[in-house]
Amino acid sequence: MTSFRLPPCDDPVRPAEVPGIRIALDGRTVEGVDGQSIAGVILGSGILAWRTTSKNARPRGVFCGIGVCFDCLVEVNGARDVRACQRRARDGDVVTTQYDELPVRVRAAPFEEVPDDRA
Numbered sequence: 001m002t003s004f005r006l007p008p009c010d011d012p013v014r015p016a017e018v019p020g021i022r023i024a025l026d027g028r029t030v031e032g033v034d035g036q037s038i039a040g041v042i043l044g045s046g047i048l049a050w051r052t053t054s055k056n057a058r059p060r061g062v063f064c065g066i067g068v069c070f071d072c073l074v075e076v077n078g079a080r081d082v083r084a085c086q087r088r089a090r091d092g093d094v095v096t097t098q099y100d101e102l103p104v105r106v107r108a109a110p111f112e113e114v115p116d117d118r119a
């Protein structure tokens, strides 16, 4: 399987033409087809990773593709934390990659030992 769209003329099934759409990804125009998810449009353009982890700046894009892992988060039309694999792309969407610092860690209360009185 490939993330790149097969041109209809090369597809043995000969599907009907699907209208094209354009989204803006960090100010750059990316083209896809109607019905694709935002992640599908981005992957179809050859971009495999569009955010980095907060801790070690590791690249992330689509991992599960079914809305479970939250690795594909983007900002869409000003709305943060949108899972790109779950959101259908609409013509004219403005998509921004997002990066967040980890929140300051709150130290948990020390574990209180409970005496073992079973003996």
Ligand code: FES
Residues within 6 Å of the ligand: 061, 062, 063, 064, 065, 066, 067, 068, 069, 070, 071, 072, 073, 083, 084, 085, 086
């Ligand atoms: S790829 Fe896992 S939630 Fe989108």
